[in-house]
Amino acid sequence: MSQAAPAGALPALLGKPYRYLRLEWTSELALLRVRMSVRPIQCYSLAGLAEMQSVLDQLLAHPGLARHLVFSSDVSGVFNFGGDLALFVLLVRARDRESLCMYGRRCVDLVWGMERAAAHGLHTIALVQGDTLGGGLESVLPFHHVIFERSAQGGFPEVLFNLFPGMGAWQFTVRRAGMVVANEMILSGRLYSADELQRRGLVDTVVDDGQGDAAVDQIVRSVEPRWRGTVAALRAQRDAMPVTRESLLATVEQWADAALALTDRDLRLMERLARAQARKVGGADEGAVEEIKRIELDTAWGEEREMASAWGALA
Numbered sequence: 132m133s134q135a136a137p138a139g140a141l142p143a144l145l146g147k148p149y150r151y152l153r154l155e156w157t158s159e160l161a162l163l164r165v166r167m168s169v170r171p172i173q174c175y176s177l178a179g180l181a182e183m184q185s186v187l188d189q190l191l192a193h194p195g196l197a198r199h200l201v202f203s204s205d206v207s208g209v210f211n212f213g214g215d216l217a218l219f220v221l222l223v224r225a226r227d228r229e230s231l232c233m234y235g236r237r238c239v240d241l242v243w244g245m246e247r248a249a250a251h252g253l254h255t256i257a258l259v260q261g262d263t264l265g266g267g268l269e270s271v272l273p274f275h276h277v278i279f280e281r282s283a284q285g286g287f288p289e290v291l292f293n294l295f296p297g298m299g300a301w302q303f304t305v306r307r308a309g310m311v312v313a314n315e316m317i318l319s320g321r322l323y324s325a326d327e328l329q330r331r332g333l334v335d336t337v338v339d340d341g342q343g344d345a346a347v348d349q350i351v352r353s354v355e356p357r358w359r360g361t362v363a364a365l366r367a368q369r370d371a372m373p374v375t376r377e378s379l380l381a382t383v384e385q386w387a388d389a390a391l392a393l394t395d396r397d398l399r400l401m402e403r404l405a406r407a408q409a410r411k412v413g414g415a416d417e418g419a420v421e422e423i424k425r426i427e428l429d430t431a432w433g434e435e436r437e438m439a440s441a442w443g444a445l446a
Contacts, residue, residue: 140189140193140196141156141196143189144163144186144189144190144196147185149182150178150182151167151168151169151176151178151179151182152165152166152167152168152182152183152186153165153166153168153205154166154186160198160199160351160352160355161196161197161198161199162197162198162199162200162201162351163186163190163197163199163200163201164201164203165183165186165200165201165202165203166203166204166205167179167183167202167203167204167205167206167211168204168205168206171409172212172215172216172217172405172408172409173204173206173209173210173211173212173408174211174212174213174214174215174216174266174267174408175211175213175214175215175238175241175266175267175270176215176218177215177218177234177237177428177430177431178430178431180237180238180241181237181430181431181434183241184237184240184241184244187241187244187245188244190248190251190253191244191247191248191251191253194251194252194253195252197253198252198253198254198355198358199253199254199255199256199351199354199355199358200248200253200254200255200256201255201256201257201258201347201351202255202256202257202258202271202274203257203258203259203260203343204259204260204261206261207261208261208262208411209261209262209263209411210259210260210261210262210263210267210271210283210285211263211264211266211267211270212262212263212264212265212267212408213263213264213265213266213267213268213269213270213296214238214265214266214289214296214298215234216401216402216404216405216408217402217405218234218428219231219234219390219401220398220401220402220405221428222234222390222428223390223391223393223398224398226391228387228388228391230428230432231386231387231390231391232383232384232387233431233432233435234431235297235298235380235383235384235386235387236380236383237431238266238270238298238299238383239298239299239376239379239380239383241270242269242270242272242273242298242299242303242379243376243379245270245273245274246273246369246374247369248273248275249275249362249363249365249366249368249369250366250369252362253362254275254351254354254358254361254362254365255273255274255275255276256274256275256276256277256278256347256350256351257270257271257274257276257277257278258278258280258343258344258346258347259271259277259278259279259280259283259285259325259334259343260280260283260340260343261282261283262283262284262285263283263284263285264285264286264287264288264322265286265287265288265289265296265300266296266298266300267285268285268286268287268296268300268333269287269296269298269299269300269303272299272300272303272304272307272333273299273303273374275365276335276336276350277333277334277335277336278334278335278336278337278338278343278346278347278350279325279328279329279334279336279337279338280325280337280338280339280340280341280342280343281324281325281326281337281338281339281340282325282340283325284322284323284324284325285322285323285325285328285333286316286320286321286322286323287300287316287317287320288320288321288322289317289320290317290318290319290320291320291400292393292397292400292401292404293389293392293393293394293397294386294389294390294393294397295317295386295389296317297382297383297385297386297387297389298379298382298383298386299374299379299382300313300317301313301317301382302374302378302379302382303374304316304317304333306372306374307332307333308331308332308333309332312331312332312333316331325337336350
């Protein structure tokens with residue numbers, strides 16, 4: 132954990148061109164701020180996931196490169212709408228289970244990296260300043276500290292179209308809040324205010340609107356003098372109530388099967404929600420969404436083939 136990162140690692144990380152992320156570096160605190168903005172819908176698209184994973188991989192590969200990681204949104208009023216509904220509809224209609232599972236694995240890779248951050252000397256904070264639904268809420272649960280501004284709300288609405296959040300919501304909600312709260316939230320599909328989420332144990336800190344950045348600064352500065360002890364304790368905390376990567380991947384398989392069982396009515400509802408999300412973000416023409424998803428899917432499968440070839444060459 133005390134190993135020094137290569138001298139060129141930080142410039143390489145900060146100098147890379149990102150389409151969906153904006154990175155800010157505070158050298159005094161070794162603090163990396165990552166702000167995400169995905170168009171036409173602020174969700175975990177395959178392309179957005181790839182950029183996030185690239186940043187996380189660099190941080191985990193070089194312990195000491197950063198001591199604190201803060202993740203937030205660059206879209207006003209929206210933290211993250213979660214799963215890529217437009218892509219899901221496309222894949223379900225094509226009966227493409229393999230691609231559904233590939234998408235799920237990409238999400239698991241991201242939350243698993245966040246889950247193991249302390250083991251690599253990284254203290255993490257999620258700042259939510261707008262709506263966060265399904266996979267958006269799911270994704271912040273492995274963070275060490277979750278901050279919500281007071282007007283933000285979150286929930287797991289997937290059951291409303293006969294699906295469930297399949298990339299860690301059960302495991303991480305149960306660990307943070309217990310099975311009773313997990314059942315209530317995941318099976319009801321309702322949205323919860325920031326204060327309600329804090330009372331249930333999913334949110335650590337609630338602050339007034341506009342005070343989120345100040346809260347981040349206060350937390351980081353309070354941790355910084357005892358950073359080594361904090362990350363060591365957080366690592367032990369995760370080991371005390373472990374979530375395994377195998378359990379996350381097994382849930383993805385169940386999620387893919389549930390997705391393929393969706394009816395035409397369910398898919399039409401998902402399409403309506405995706406269009407509403409695009410309107411809220413003010414993104415590209417809705418008619419372009421499906422084509423964007425096809426391009427992202429082709430790119431992701433190309434990356435999968437490249438990785439498989441690389442592993443084959445090493446074998």
